[in-house]
């Protein structure tokens with residue numbers, strides 16, 4: 001069967017639940033001055049832009065997830081004590097954060113199956129809570145369950161032998177780094193703002209251990225990095241590393257908080273950059289994995305700009321074009337963050353060396 005179309009998994013519970021107040025203070029800056037930064041609208045507005053643009057997205061299908069994941073799925077990775085503390089063994093209140101977390105896990109597993117069996121060309125799990133800061137016995141940064149890790153475990157159940165995870169959220173993907181630290185079958189790559197969040201993680205020296213040494217690749221880009229640095233990172237580090245590793249499944253923890261309007265980081269991507277990034281992972285998946293590609297939604301807090309970045313990703317995945325314009329770029333052009341400063345050049349040189357040492361099958 002020829003795989004066709006892009007499936008977007010969704011539940012209204014992702015946008016409905018309240019994660020309460022909390023500002024972030026990092027490096028002595030107030031990075032998220034809005035006390036309710038992890039609000040439902042940050043995924044609701046993405047669901048809405050799909051609906052408003054539906055006529056221009058004939059290859060995109062919305063899949064509504066209505067059955068939460070079983071507790072055993074969560075405890076296949078998470079510590080039972082941590083899982084119990086989230087209330088997953090009790091009656092889960094409808095519309096609660098716990099219900100949203102279980103639906104998110106169900107969403108990534110459902111799409112993983114559709115992608116693996118080639119029922120769709122690729123998938124985007126538009127979930128909340130996010131997952132890439134959640135480790136086996138801890139949460140953090142608005143995350144609850146490790147959605148990306150659980151997607152990788154699902155892919156393995158289905159037969160994947162070598163999986164790559166390319167995390168382009170602005171913050172370090174410590175979840176999958178920890179989960180697959182000594183596992184040689186999962187190559188975890190994270191591109192994130194240097195010395196940001198999670199505290200104390202994300203350095204280039206974290207390369208995995210034992211049989212998994214060399215299969216964790218952190219690319220901590222300097223503050224202010226935009227399309228120029230990200231293009232160099234993909235061309236010089238990510239693509240060579242993935243070409244060596246030759247995965248049969250590509251997973252992307254997809255945060256939209258590296259945009260230049262995002263309050264949670266100091267990076268400078270725009271919507272056309274996100275399209276370019278998505279085109280790269282489509283191409284990598286086609287080259288190595290028969291096209292098998294699943295993105296799982298992570299951060300992104302700039303409500304006025306998120307929908308445009310998301311739409312460009314969905315256009316790249318589906319091949320559709322909505323004709324919806326980015327009014328910011330019409331004014332500013334697409335080249336305003338193409339510089340690759342000396343600090344980034346040094347990082348690229350180091351990461352090129354690490355990529356050249358990624359183990360081959």
Ligand SMILES: [Zn+2]
Pocket residue numbers: 169170171255257298299300
């Ligand atoms: Zn983030």
